[in-house]
Amino acid sequence: MKRREFIRTGALALSAGALPISTWNACRPAAKEPGLVMTVLGLVAPEALGFTLAHEHVLVDFIGADRVSPDRYDPDDVAAVVLPHLRQVRELGCQTLVECTPAYLGRDAALLRRLSRASGLTIITNTGYYGAADDKYIPSHAYQETAHQLAARWVREWQDGIDGTGVRPGFIKTGVDKGSLSAIDAKLVRAAALTHLETGLTIASHTGYAVPAREQLAILADEGVHPSAWIWVHAQNEPDTDHHAWAARQGAWLSFDGISPESLERHLSRVVAMKRLGLLHRVLLSHDAGWYRPGEPGGGSFRPFDTLFTRFIPALREAGFTRDEIRQLTVINPQRAFQVRIRKQG
Numbered sequence: 489m490k491r492r493e494f495i496r497t498g499a500l501a502l503s504a505g506a507l508p509i510s511t512w513n514a515c516r517p518a519a520k521e522p523g524l525v526m527t528v529l530g531l532v533a534p535e536a537l538g539f540t541l542a543h544e545h546v547l548v549d550f551i552g553a554d555r556v557s558p559d560r561y562d563p564d565d566v567a568a569v570v571l572p573h574l575r576q577v578r579e580l581g582c583q584t585l586v587e588c589t590p591a592y593l594g595r596d597a598a599l600l601r602r603l604s605r606a607s608g609l610t611i612i613t614n615t616g617y618y619g620a621a622d623d624k625y626i627p628s629h630a631y632q633e634t635a636h637q638l639a640a641r642w643v644r645e646w647q648d649g650i651d652g653t654g655v656r657p658g659f660i661k662t663g664v665d666k667g668s669l670s671a672i673d674a675k676l677v678r679a680a681a682l683t684h685l686e687t688g689l690t691i692a693s694h695t696g697y698a699v700p701a702r703e704q705l706a707i708l709a710d711e712g713v714h715p716s717a718w719i720w721v722h723a724q725n726e727p728d729t730d731h732h733a734w735a736a737r738q739g740a741w742l743s744f745d746g747i748s749p750e751s752l753e754r755h756l757s758r759v760v761a762m763k764r765l766g767l768l769h770r771v772l773l774s775h776d777a778g779w780y781r782p783g784e785p786g787g788g789s790f791r792p793f794d795t796l797f798t799r800f801i802p803a804l805r806e807a808g809f810t811r812d813e814i815r816q817l818t819v820i821n822p823q824r825a826f827q828v829r830i831r832k833q834g
């Protein structure tokens with residue numbers, strides 16, 4: 489989408505009542521950063537995101553693509569469990585949470601909009617399909633359709649909103665299995681690239697290790713998509729820093745997003761390595777926490793979103809990270825990563 493068309497789309501959303509005037513006023517992009525960010529409540533200027541957790545989940549339903557349904561839980565029950573956690577993290581200084589649950593794994597746009605309004609936290613949702621976990625969350629039509637047909641579905645969500653809610657996706661989520669890409673995973677990645685070229689939405693791909701990371705970047709290059717439109721999700725799982733550096737130097741985003749009390753050291757060592765290489769400007773941080781699980785009593789045990797604030801940032805400070813470096817990781821990088829902007833190779 490060209491910038492003019494994009495502005496027109498925003499104006500249309502405004503005239504349709506999707507954006508309150510106050511939000512629209514806050515939307516005027518700064519001269520240096522032309523893109524906007526799409527949240528579950530509409531477009532905002534990137535600067536409005538503030539402190540951002542780049543990869544979290546409110547609800548994940550592991551039942552499988554063939555049986556997943558919002559009928560499997562009561563939104564009131566979910567809100568009762570989740571809202572205290574969202575409010576807690578808001579009090580800790582978080583302003584935006586990127587919700588990475590894709591369709592067929594429990595994405596619920598109406599629920600996210602409700603939780604955003606009730607908590608005061610900005611939430612971003614997604615379009616796209618998840619090919620990891622041995623394809624359990626891929627709907628059957630994805631096997632029959634071409635990458636172009638799948639992209640057309642995702643572009644429609646961008647244009648018209650998700651499931652009749654009017655909520656629009658703020659990024660493309662996909663996922664691939666370990667090792668070399670399967671045919672279906674390669675198709676999902678190609679569909680994500682095509683969707684990026686139509687919408688300007690950034691692609692966040694559950695990836696983990698270097699082999700599928702490199703193969704995805706090759707597909708993106710083949711479609712003319714710049715690596716800066718792609719987030720290597722769960723990059724902390726790849727132990728070899730050389731692969732991280734290779735991807736980051738091309739412009740890809742590294743998402744070290746499994747921060748928990750048990751994994752502090754591993755995440756710290758990854759971030760320290762990127763600092764030594766002068767690549768902190770390509771790094772995102774998060775917990776991959778949450779996960780109200782339908783089908784389990786009370787939604788199972790919900791993991792809070794607080795470790796980054798209570799443990800990881802203090803650990804960064806102790807390791808010599810400056811205020812500006814921490815701000816780069818938690819405020820500046822997410823603003824840039826999630827801007828809606830078509831990024832072409834070359």
Ligand SMILES: [Zn+2]
Pocket residue numbers: 543544545588776
């Ligand atoms: Zn996740």
